[in-house]
Amino acid sequence: MEAAEKEEISVKDEAVDKNIFRDCNRIAFYRRQKQWLSKKSTYQVLLDSVTTVEDSTRFQIINEASKVPLLAEIYGIEGNIFRLKINEESPLKPRYEVPDVLTSKPSTVRLIPCSGDTGSLILADEKGDLRCHITANPFKVDLVSEEEVVMSINSLGQLYFEHLQILHKQRTAKENEEEASVDTSQENQEDLGLWEEKFGKFVDIKANGPSSVGLDFSLHEFEHLYGIPQHAESHRLKNTRDGDAYRLYNLDVYGYQIYDKMGIYGSVPYLLAHKLGRTIGIFWLNASETLVEINTEPAVEYTLTQMGPVAAKQKVRSRTHVHWMSESGIIDVFLLTGPTPSDVFRQYSHLTGTQAMPPLFSLGYHQCRWNYEDEQDVKAVDAGFDEHDIPYDAMWLDIEHTEGKRYFTWDQKRFPNPKKMQELLRSKKRKLVVISDPHIKIDPDYSVYVKAKDQGFFVRNQEGEDFEGVCWPGLSSYLDFTNPKVRGWYSSLFAFPVYQGSTDILFLWNDMNEPSVFRGPEQTMQKNAIHHGNWEHRELHNIYGFYHQMATAEGLIQRSKGKERPFVLTRSFFAGSQKYGAVWTGDNTAEWSYLKISIPMLLTLSITGISFCGADIGGFIGNPETELLVRWYQAGAYQPFFRGHATMNTKRREPWLFGEEYTRLIREAIRERYGLLPYWYSLFYHAHVASQPVMRPLWVEFPNELKTFDMEDEYMLGSALLVHPVTEPKATIVDVFLPGSNEVWYDCKTFACWEGGCTVKIPVALDTIPVFQRGGSVVPIKTTVGKSTGWMTESSYGLRVALSTKGSSVGELYLDDGHSFQYLHQQQFLHRKFSFCSSVLINSSADQRGHYPSKCVVEQILVLGLRKEPSSVITHSSDGKEQPVAFMYCAKTSTLNLKKLSLNIATDWEALIWLAMRQNITTYQSRYDAHGSTDPCGSLLPAAPSVLTASTLQHSLTHTSSHQASST
Incomplete structure (x- = not known):
């Protein structure tokens, strides 16, 4: 084990050190926006600038203080979607617009200008059911459906746009003094991080100065919001306060804290709002660091006047304000108008794609550990499953299977005959999954490194040299997956003649792709590192892992000449990652609370397009007590991605190591999963072709039942099965809510029948997990x-x-x-x-x-x-x-x-x-x-x-x- 690796493991064995990671008050663009908005400076539309082109309506927006115009564009998109883009009209250079996430250029529908009041503009689709009512001064957009205002944009006046400026070193002292938007005293410049931002020992030098954007959305009569993964938080989004926003910034957080809004491995800047009778969505297409504030104002009644004995009252409707702030890029937001949950799912997938149809084996059970020691260890574990009559489909190998953490290689002492090992698995009709991370060991004898360096395929630092950071192999460079040529080359590495020792039963696991950089700021890459097209890392940080998974999936497809479906698991992800494979919740801990939080985490991923998701069974970190391990297997058997995994310094926990009684319980849980595979596969087909989540919160299936809106301890698999995992130790009774007053539910174990619309107390022993089949459904199973x-x-x-x-x-x-x-x-x-x-x-x-x-x-x-x-x-x-x-x-x-x-x-x-x-x-x-x-x-x-x-x-x-x- 190398010194750098030992150092990182010792750090990771401790609880999360919040000093390593920033909270909102230590993020400069957050502080700048807060200070600026306190001044109540407003924007207005120049109505004489309105023009209609083939696919959009355009107009200028100008700030009363800076007088620098912005260009706004509104598009109507097929399927009841609106798109709003706001950019500088004449930026010094192009600002970053996120590519490759949208499946294609969205099909637009003509928006027809309608006569409005003086000082306003109305745009409507051809049916006239949906309208954008644009108020000029101050700038505001109301989204109107069937004469009801569903959503308002900039009603709080939080539009914020920092204009690109000339390079810091080219600025004169006079120009520095004349910055208009904020107080530019030397002390305040440092505090607001305009040109440099310090965090610990790191200094982020901003060549173009501040460039953040922000905008608010008010959702009328909506109090229940969901989405913006990934956070170890409740399914329903909580109200935030100053300094307490949901952070979308992909980070390697070992043993992340639960009920915390800090960013962890992935980011999907998309949320849904639901109320009785309507569901809507907001998709904020920005790949830079993003913060989201949420504030709900509940409905209230108050007295207006006193007219004799009768008090006149007025009811103020509830509404929720959502404030999006991103460090860079442009404002590019899609408004999904529903009106049903299924409609919103379809609208989002129309933009970003549906869940990839997985190979059937990947829906079975996966056995993983950091690390199975050698070929004999793999052979023994594989035989153990057969000996104990436990089905499984894939054996996994972590970083130790390689030669010194050099990916696409094999440790010649531990794995001298990888093809023979794979042939053994093939004879059992099983697969092998191996890890491949984005960092490449700096080693002149390592062919992958040499070829990448020769072709300039690494991310660069500010000086134009290859960026270097420490990760598992020690000093490493990082492939620039934002470059199509790099992705194409990386995909070619999976060809059988190139990846020596690989076969067609070998599939991939992408880890550490936030990207994780030990000893870097917040254990990731410096924001001023340079990518393809001379874009700074700050512009595209959250999409780096998306590109890594894309390249890997395409490589597996290419090696089969386009015939075979890939399987790729990724830790880091972005909107659209569902097109390329599966996601998991990262380095969780062997505690009951992490089992419990896995349910809302997976529900949130599921409704934001990523149906193929799971959490490590038993907890990656630590040694689960046996009861917890059993309960986790029972829960995982009813969640989309089903993998047992553990870190290297834990005790071995193959299913048969805890005594016959516990082996039997785990065996039963895994066999239940296999019996339901026809149903699972059918659900994934519907996710693939119709965008319907596999794992669903109750409110999706019962959108008019208010009690379901806050539920996160039970969920639906498709429309037929309701699952309530047992997440408390020594539980003997579980309260299960069975929704639907006109529904009937059947206990899948006892066949007892229950009426819906009530909470029932279900006795549970260690061999029991409450699962109910919904009356009116037919579930296909395998009988053996x-x-x-x-x-x-x-x-x-x-x-x-x-x-x-x-x-x-x-x-x-x-x-x-x-x-x-x-x-x-x-x-x-x-x-x-x-x-x-x-x-x-x-x-x-x-x-x-x-x-x-x-x-x-x-x-x-x-x-x-x-x-x-x-x-x-x-x-x-x-x-x-x-x-x-x-x-x-x-x-x-x-x-x-x-x-x-x-x-x-x-x-x-x-x-x-x-x-x-x-x-x-x-x-x-x-x-x-x-x-x-x-x-x-x-x-x-x-x-x-x-x-x-x-x-x-x-x-x-x-x-x-x-x-x-x-x-x-």
Whole structure:
């Protein structure tokens, strides 16, 4: 172990030293904006400057003090999105505008100028449902929907824009004295960090002087805000106070503090606001250090006058003010107008992309440690999973697998035969994931370093030399991933002939890419380091890790010649990172509080586009007590990314090391995950094509139920499963809120049925985690669990049908080969729909474009909530074959269990449950009488015959099924 590494580990074993990291009061642009805004200087629109071009409306904004004009542009974007850009009209040089995050140039819609009051301008879309009402003096924008002001911009007058200035060394003493915007005494210049900003022993020299921007947004009648990850904080955003803003600045914070607004590994400058009847979003596209202040003013009633015995009262609506401040760049903000949560999710993904469709193996369990010692250790751990009958899909190797922390190499003593090791894993249908960080060891004998240096591919310092900083290998340089040529070259390193010892089962983990720089300011890169295009690091800090993951994902795709999906986990991220893979919550601690905080952290990531997210099982730092470890496995099994991980100085914690009883509990949790993989995979498909989060806060599914708005200890997986992890030690009872007064919920373990709209007390033992299936849903499962996902490809399916209060259910299954892009290029997929209505379960196509030759069968159907025992059950397939079905009915739990079925998942079929012949005939006769030829479940039926016999009824159902399939 090198000296630098030992030093960093010793530092990291301690609690977070807040002196290493800045709070708001030690951030110069925050202090400047606060001082400036206290002067109440205002901006106004020059209405005679308004022009309309093909895709936007433009006008000048001028400050009453500086008289320097800004250029504002307002765009209408397809899907009920508005975009506001504010930049200097004539900057000394271009200001940084974030590239590559938007999936393409957004499709604009024409905004039509409408007549407004004197001193205002109104812009409306063609429908006229959404309008921007622009007030000239003082400058303000009201976003109006259906005659209601939903959002106001600059209503508090917090627009702030620092103009670029000539280089510090070129300025004369007179110019220094004449700075207009702030007090420029020598003492105050140092305090406000105009040209230099000191923090500890570091001095940040600002060649262009101050360049920060800011703007406020007032959200009318909104009190519940969510988003702006990543923070170890509650799901609902809290009110801030002076010096206590949410900080978006990607930092390596080992053992981060919980319930703290400091920036940690990733930043997504996007938040959502929700109230009864409406959801909106604000996406602030800026990659420099950003601070967000939030202040909610609740609704109040107050007396205006006293008119005799009657007091006249006025109600002031609640509103929440959001103040965005960024160190540099321009103001570029997208306003997502909803109106539903799903609409906002779609609008955001229209801008930044949807979650990448993951390879199926990556939804299984991952086993990681810093570090598995050598090939024998890997072999022994792999065998341990088989010996204890615990499935897993991927073995992970941390930095010690390399030759002296030189990425793309192997330690020849520890891992002399990496291909042989991978072939062992391949024989078990498992994968290997290895780490690759952005720092490159400075070593003239290291080919990656030499080639990068020769081509000028490193970030540079102010003097134009390669930037050098200390990280795991010791003295290192950092690849400039903002340069497309660097990304292209880095991607080429994953080619099999280049990355010696790699195979097609090797996937990647990007760590330390904030970037982490030991001994740097706040343990990251100096802000005045220089990137491609001569942009300072301050402009793009938060997007560095985004580019690292992009290059890695593209490299894995290229090595397969575009055929195979990549898997890349990243620690640092930005808006749009969902396009390239998965994210985790970083260096957490083995304490109950970190298990608990992981839920709101993952919910916040999920609603801001990053569905593939997780937290290290058991806590990365420290040794979890056994109960905590079990509870964490149980929680992690119901969270999108499922990985056990631990730092190097912890005790080994493979699942079988704690005694048979605890091994059994962990085994059960992992096997539960594998049984639900068909449902997980279907959810990720919907995240990929329809932008719907996999893991959802309750308010997303129940947007009109006020009690759900603050809940963060339970959540939905898709629309069908409600999960309430146990996050307290020695718990024996858990209070679970079951939403929806018209809903019914089924305990997934006992099948007990509960009405919605209430809190229930659920007894829990150490083998129990409350999971409920929502009435009206069908959840596909696997009936057998293999050693890994690869062993389960052809195994049978089961369907868990939970009936609604109306006795109906719907669900879906998405299926493809689990690893290639053939689902996209060749439509090699199956998308099936399951619907249960009037005692008939129908399997039909949800998307007839798809075709995939699956031989899998549905082997079991479990119906929950069936109140009467059937007299018989018959299956009817599309080829006309009928089969009676043996079944078991439990009156105590109202469950019907159909076993030993053999119904092909890829073909149309139906299962008819005869409660009693006379009852079924009566039921269907009433359906005909009430609906004519239209089935209440949405099917088309032939006209009712004059005499409804069993045979004609069966013929009708057959006709219904085939008609449904042809018309889907």
